[in-house]
Amino acid sequence: MVVMSGGFVAIDWGSSNFRAYRVGASGELLDRLATAEGVANLDRDGMARTIDEVVSRWPTEASALFCCGMIGSTVGWAEVPYLTCPIHPDEIARQMTSMTIAGNVVQVSPGLTCRSTNGFPDVIRGEEVLCLGVVRRTERLQSGLGLLCMPGTHTKWIAIRNGVVGSFSTSLVGELYEALSASSLLKNHLKGVARDEEEFRLGVNSGHSGGGLMRTLFGVRSRSVVKELADDAAASFASGILIGNDIRDAMNVYSELIDAGPVVLIGETNLCALYRAALQHLGHDAVVTPSEDVCVEGFRFIHDMIGRR
DSSP states (O other): OOOOOSOEEEEEEOSSOEEEEEEOTTSOEEEEEEESOOGGGOOHHHHHHHHHHHHHHSTTGGGSEEEEEGGGSTTSSSOOOOEESSBOHHHHHHTOEEEEETTEEEEEOOOEEEEOTTSSEEEESSHHHHHHHHHHHOHHHHSSEEEEEEOSSSEEEEEEETTEEEEEEEEOHHHHHHHHHHHSTTTTTOOSOOOOHHHHHHHHHHHHTTSOHHHHHHHHHHHHHTTSSOHHHHHHHHHHHHHHHHHHHHHHHTTTTTTSSOEEEEEOHHHHHHHHHHHHHTTOOEEEEEHHHHHHHHHHHHHHHHHTO
């Protein structure tokens, strides 16, 4: 069996953003494109036009098109069913769904579902490709235990056991911070970004301590009112509370994994840096891996697997 020859185009198509990668025949990243043309911002004609533009831009590599993310959801082009965890990376690659968009055949990755520790269903769509990339490039995850964390609007904690995506859980930590900043009593205090290391660590300790999260968050307001917390440091304190609480929950859920090796952080650079600082402050090792790198690596894995069919 022979691996598919030629390059390919990999697309991470979310609700808000569109990211495409031109990958050469030897697997090298040749070019990239990032726009705000997420599926939530487009109708079907817009989605078709976006694919056509990519094909016109990179006609040689676009003979093989791969997508992940919300393009395969109910708000995308067509829904691709979720696969149930635990699941091996090979099986994810084998379950790609072929669909035609504007006359172009696109292979779309399935999302994943599992039962979270609270008994409720949980889902991811798009992050499964990042999992493939991390496992492929991290030898210790192929035959051991590991924990991935993908900070963002909806932060994902993903358990890897002997190369298998075992289970995962999602927290609303990023979206909660955005809501507090936009329309809560705290909005006038949460300005700027988290730069005050001392206040951030205090917030991490407070959020991790096990006290009530809602009560702890009100401390942002009360400390500001009595002039104990400067407004330019409030974002650091609040971020620390939310991240510390998120880590505490992850430690409870994945106690056997959090120290099995460095927690692998994947996502936006500044947010990953905050999670890494919080984890290290709490005594846990962590490494940051650029999401672009593992996304492209995950699609390389899929491209190779499909070529071996």
